[in-house]
Amino acid sequence: AQSVTQLDSQVPVFEEAPVELRCNYSSSVSVYLFWYVQYPNQGLQLLLKYLSGSTLVKGINGFEAEFNKSQTSFHLRKPSVHISDTAEYFCAVSDGGGFKTIFGAGTRLFVKA
Amino acid sequence: GAVVSQHPSWVICKSGTSVKIECRSLDFQATTMFWYRQFPKQSLMLMATSNEGSKATYEQGVEKDKFLINHASLTLSTLTVTSAHPEDSSFYICSAIGSGSPTDTQYFGPGTRLTVL
Numbered sequence: 001a002q003s004v005t006q007l008d009s010q011v012p013v014f015e016e017a018p019v020e021l022r023c024n025y026s027s028s029v030s031v032y033l034f035w036y037v038q039y040p041n042q043g044l045q046l047l048l049k050y051l052s053g054s055t056l057v058k059g060i061n062g063f064e065a066e067f068n069k070s071q072t073s074f075h076l077r078k079p080s081v082h083i084s085d086t087a088e089y090f091c092a093v094s095d096g097g098g099f100k101t102i103f104g105a106g107t108r109l110f111v112k113a
Numbered sequence: 114g115a116v117v118s119q120h121p122s123w124v125i126c127k128s129g130t131s132v133k134i135e136c137r138s139l140d141f142q143a144t145t146m147f148w149y150r151q152f153p154k155q156s157l158m159l160m161a162t163s164n165e166g167s168k169a170t171y172e173q174g175v176e177k178d179k180f181l182i183n184h185a186s187l188t189l190s191t192l193t194v195t196s197a198h199p200e201d202s203s204f205y206i207c208s209a210i211g212s213g214s215p216t217d218t219q220y221f222g223p224g225t226r227l228t229v230l
Contacts, residue, residue, distance in 0.1 A: 042224065046218055049218070090157070102159075104156060105155065106155070
């Protein structure tokens, strides 16, 4: 069975500071990894995904994530955040055998001026 | 990019009534659609997976007679909450996959907030 653990429920950070949102997963098979962002009362928007190949994945809005197989991690980073990045961020995993996607509990990023 | 819409965006109903939520892929054909439920400040919980023209596959613990899913066409899936009760109040989100590949991107709808009085 697969699972996703987002290690921080909330991350407060000042504007223009760097941020890292942590995600660890467990799976017995090869996985696909995703980060999504959710703004209040909206659906989810894909930030980036790792399917294979380069372990450093670049996404939209200046975000990037690094797949670390030995540490089973897929942490999300941004070198300089903006007020508009305030949102809920979800890490997710799916396997190659089907479509089922498991979501982490979410991390609320709060960017302060 | 691909767009998925949901209708209505919010609905308030009385206990005991049924509510239908529509999920449409606007500019692509969705071979597979998913229905999720999200409680306040919590993650998304997959309720069911539906493929066009076949019965939905429900996750463990989800009552298939209460949450009726119909995927009648490649662009439309509906979720009907039958005999709704206050505990069914939640944010319901659908998503869709186009090509049928597990590596394909899921496109999410904006969600429907259901409040049962």
